[in-house]
Amino acid sequence: MGKLLHRRAWVTPYALLTPGMAWLFVFFLFPMYYLGKMALSQGLFPLFSFGWAWGNFSYAVSTYSTQFVRSLEYAGIATAVALAISYPLAYWIAFRGGRWKNLFLLLVIAPFFVTYLIRTLAWETILSDNGVVVSVLKDVHILGSDGRLLATSAAVIAGITYNFLPFMVLPLYVSLEQIDHRLIEAASDLYASRPSSFLRVTLPLSLPGVFAGVLLTFIPAAGDFINAQLLGTPQQYMIGNVIESEFLSLRDYPTAAALSFVLMGSILVLVLVFARALGTDRLTAGTAA
């Protein structure tokens, strides 16, 4: 029996993998190849011809640099705020949740089962000019009499922060939940104060979660166009809005494809820089596993 298993074992994993991986190959990698080809093509919809048109990239970057910088800036701020909001919350569930951890976790994720667009439209209602929030802020003179929340950078960043929060909370929770409590006890046995045992034991052990959370929040945030569209004005438009309109309204596919690659490239660079700053290659392994 054992021998039989061994003889067949090398085929089995490939048999299990093939259908799903073939799907990803054809409908994820192939499309990337065609997008790359499109980024180097010229012509008008629907007749594009490939021709190493590197000019598409310089045109895309020079024309839309404002939106690029803005996207990275909004996504960066939103990610930092999301981290600040999520860390104590994930910590609370992991260390104070007890038997009901999963239930608390569900409570935190539950709001995100309301359709993304409807959630964002709800923020539009909340922040609207004749809404409660604006009128309270006007009463206490934080906002001037003609001040508004909607159609500002703050509104767009707030929307992005809220909408991608589960991507921050979940990895943080997973890494915090895995921490062996005996390590923290050991720290306090060795006379570490609570802040220093947090800083020197809990926080370092949760860094893989921080890294994964930052990655999973920053990436969709940088490519988002819905928040800027619904909560902002063209003054707040991000690179996602440009790609969307280049593809679906202007039908300038080559420029849009080039923009997509620049977006992916700049995300990749930032992620690598960030991974470097956190200091370990171990962290990337943690996210992939």
Place this chain on the structure above:
Amino acid sequence: MRWVRRHLLDAYALVAVVYLFVPISVVIAFSFNNPIGRFNYTWQGFTFENWLHPFGYPGLGGAVKVSIEIALLSSLLATILGTLIALALVRYRFRGSATTNLLIFIPMTTPEIVMGASLLTLFLNWKVPQGFTTILIAHIMFNISYVVVTVRARLVGFDRHLEEAAMDLGANELVTFFRVTLPLIAPGILAAGLLAFALSIDDFVITYFNAGSTITFPLFVWGAARVALPPQINVIGTGIFVIAVGGMLVNVLFQNRRARRLSTG
């Protein structure tokens, strides 16, 4: 001092949960609104009318139907494909497992707009008309990775001695898989399926790029947001929320009970 700190964190968690639910309560409240005019932005009066006629707005019912069909089909297929990959990755050491891991990981870190756009260029190149099928293909694609990650997490903590015991007792591989392995990893598979369903029914960006003239519920909301916002949208949104959270709740409670039974038994 310790008492204060302890409860400071409790208080924070409470405030955070309230913050998370603010927009949701707005969505639910406005599903009972009786708006004057086409937009459902300001409170005008309470009514059950929208709940009695959830599909009482032209085009909405059809869009919801398409969304549910795609969510069911894509979550079913992605769960099968993804579970098989997870089994291969956890159970076997083989050449190319690192590459496989990478290819599973990359779609989750690619901006949706880029995936949507790249599929659009693929279908343009292959001259495939966009519609129901292309949306389904896209949803299966982005769901596979999430299923693999979810099922794999469950498989890693799996006690293989149970399978060996079954084999020792004379069960062959197939019987062992269906009578021992599958029941044990079923909660993980169910969780993955629910997640895939939720991701599919909520997806806007990738769908938007590959829908052709087919309209899903999120696409309907997007189109509606420009011309009119009927309160029925809030009714459907609340409905999806209640059903999804209900499903997750059952899964969590079931796993809690199971965990307790296993730990005491």
